[in-house]
Amino acid sequence: MVLSKAELIDIVKSLFSEDRKVSRVIVELFLAxxxxxxxxxxxxxARNIKRSGGAENLAVESTLVMEGWRLMLPTRTKHEGSIQWNNRLNRPIPxxxxxxxxxxxxAFEYLRSQGIWxxxxxVKAYMESIKQTNQQVILDIIDEIVRKSQFRRFVSATTIHEACKRHNYSGDVDALIAELKSGGIISPCVKHSIFSRKFFEKYIENFSKSGPLYELNKALFIFELSEDLKL
Structure with a gap:
């Protein structure tokens, strides 16, 4: 089963609660x-969608929406040497x-071929692409850290290390974290780790001792993080 473009647009619109025109831009980009x-x-x-004007506004809106969901990220960064998501600089210009x-x-490939997000x-497909042999254990680890995420958005290095220990992960945990970052599953969140410690200490026990903080990909875990708190 391969979904049509119209079917994909309907699903993306429902999945991310976005405007139909923006959803169409998203689908056509992924179909490429x-x-x-x-x-x-x-x-x-955008010009093919809005022939009577407003194409540039639609294009800009689409980039902002996709960045917000972490469906797409600017390659430009605010500070050299840091590619974390919240250090990306979105300048929607030619x-x-x-x-x-x-x-x-x-995820989009499976949505198109199986109708499932x-x-x-x-993650399994990504693990296969990098020839990771501990696939099921890693899926179990990710499932746990998502369930234990703070504010349905953040996960600490300590949480990841504890999950790896609980699931008897035999590999190098720091290497696994690097793989999760490379796959777009998590990203370091230095902004919150450094400048919001007092806020996090109010809600997260022993936050200052939990090590680096990571942001989960909102789009990838849309069903699990559907009630995420905007910070």
Whole structure:
């Protein structure tokens, strides 16, 4: 079963509660099958949708929506040497480049072929692509850290290490964290780790001792993080 473009648009609109035109832009971008896209390509799609004007506004809105959900990320960064998601600089103008997180690309492939948005299928496909042999254990670890995430959005290094220990993960945990970052599953969240410690200490016991903080991909875990708190 391969879903039609119209069916995909309906699902994406429902899944992310976005405008139908924005949902169409998202679908057409993913159907192109590219890991990197330019604002010029986004604008071209928007012009095909809004022929009577307003294409640029639609293109800009689409980039903001996709970045917000972590469906797509600007390659430009605010500070050199840091590629964490909240350090990305979105400048929706001609020439700007964006990247699709690897696991999001896999998730969309399964959505198109099976009509299912599943982080498990996406992560498994990613693990196979990097020849990771502990796939089921890692899926169990990710399931646990998502369930134990703070504010349905953040997970600490301590939580990841504890989950790995609980599931008898035999590999190097720091190497696993690097793989999760590379796949677009999590991203370091230095902004909150450094500047919001007092806030987090009010709600998270022993936060200051929990190590680095990571942000979960909102789109990938849309069903699990559907009530996420905006900070």
């Amino acid at each position: 099958g590219k890991s990197r896209i330019t604002f010029d390509e986004i604008l071209s799609i 020439g700007e480049t964006y990247e699709i997180p690897t696991c999001i690309g896999f 599943s982080w498990r299928l996406a």
